[in-house]
Amino acid sequence: MRIIILLIISLFFVSCKTELLETKKDQVVSTEEIEKNINTSLDLWHKAAAEANFDNYFNLMTKDGVFIGTDASENWQNEAFRTFSKPYFDNGKAWSFTAVERNIYVYENQKLAWFDELLDTQMKLCRGSGILKLEDNKWKIAHYVLSITIPNDNVSEVVKLKSSFDSLYSEKLKTKD
Numbered sequence: 113m114r115i116i117i118l119l120i121i122s123l124f125f126v127s128c129k130t131e132l133l134e135t136k137k138d139q140v141v142s143t144e145e146i147e148k149n150i151n152t153s154l155d156l157w158h159k160a161a162a163e164a165n166f167d168n169y170f171n172l173m174t175k176d177g178v179f180i181g182t183d184a185s186e187n188w189q190n191e192a193f194r195t196f197s198k199p200y201f202d203n204g205k206a207w208s209f210t211a212v213e214r215n216i217y218v219y220e221n222q223k224l225a226w227f228d229e230l231l232d233t234q235m236k237l238c239r240g241s242g243i244l245k246l247e248d249n250k251w252k253i254a255h256y257v258l259s260i261t262i263p264n265d266n267v268s269e270v271v272k273l274k275s276s277f278d279s280l281y282s283e284k285l286k287t288k289d
Contacts, residue, residue: 140222146251147216150225150244153251154211158231162208166201170194173253174245180257182235184281209233209240225251230261237261 153172160168170190173179179188188196200206213230228241242256262270 143218146218146222146225150216150218150227150251151214153244153253154214154227154229157253158209158211161206164201164204164206166198169197169201169206172250173256174247177253178255180255182238182258182260184278207234209238211240212237222246231258235260 157169157172160166160172173190175190177190177193179190179193180186181188197206209231210233211229212232214227215229216225216227218225223246225244226242227244228239231238231240239259239261240256243254244251245254246252
C-alpha cells in the first residue's frame with residue numbers, strides 16, 4: 113500500500129513539474145525584452161556579414177527567407193541568395209552594415225515582428241526593412257529589403273542615371289510571361 117501511495121505522490125509531482133514547464137514555455141514576454149532580442153539578432157546578422165561568417169549569417173534567416181537587394185533584379189529566395197553570396201563570404205569580403213537607427217514593431221501574437229533601420233554601409237546611408245519570425249525561441253529574418261537612400265533634391269539626377277536600365281528591365285519583365 114505504501115508503494116502505491118508513494119507512486120501516486122510521485123506521479124502527482126511529475127505531472128505538476130510538466131505543467132510548470134509548459135506554462136513557462138508559453139509565458140508572455142514583455143515587448144521590451146522582445147525588442148532587445150530582435151536588436152541582438154539583427155546586430156548579429158549584420159556582424160556575421162561583416163566578418164564573412166556564412167553559417168552564422170544564414171542561421172539567422174528562416175529557411176524560406178527572402179533578401180531583396182538594391183538592384184531591380186535582386187529578389188533572392190534563400191537558396192539562390194546562399195549561392196550568390198557564398199563566393200563573397202568565402203573571399204572574406206561580404207558587406208558591412210551598421211544600424212544607426214532602428215524601429216521595431218511586434219505583432220500581438222509575439223511571434224512576428226517587422227522593422228526598419230537606417231544603415232551606415234559601404235554605399236553610404238541605406239535603409240533596411242523586414243519581417244522576423246520567432247522560430248525555436250530565436251528571432252530569424254524571414255524577409256529583408258535593402259534600399260539606397262536618395263535625397264529628394266537628387267531624385268531627378270538618379271532617375272536619369274537609371275532610366276536606360278529601368279526601361280530595358282521593365283521590357284524584360286513584360287516579355288517574361
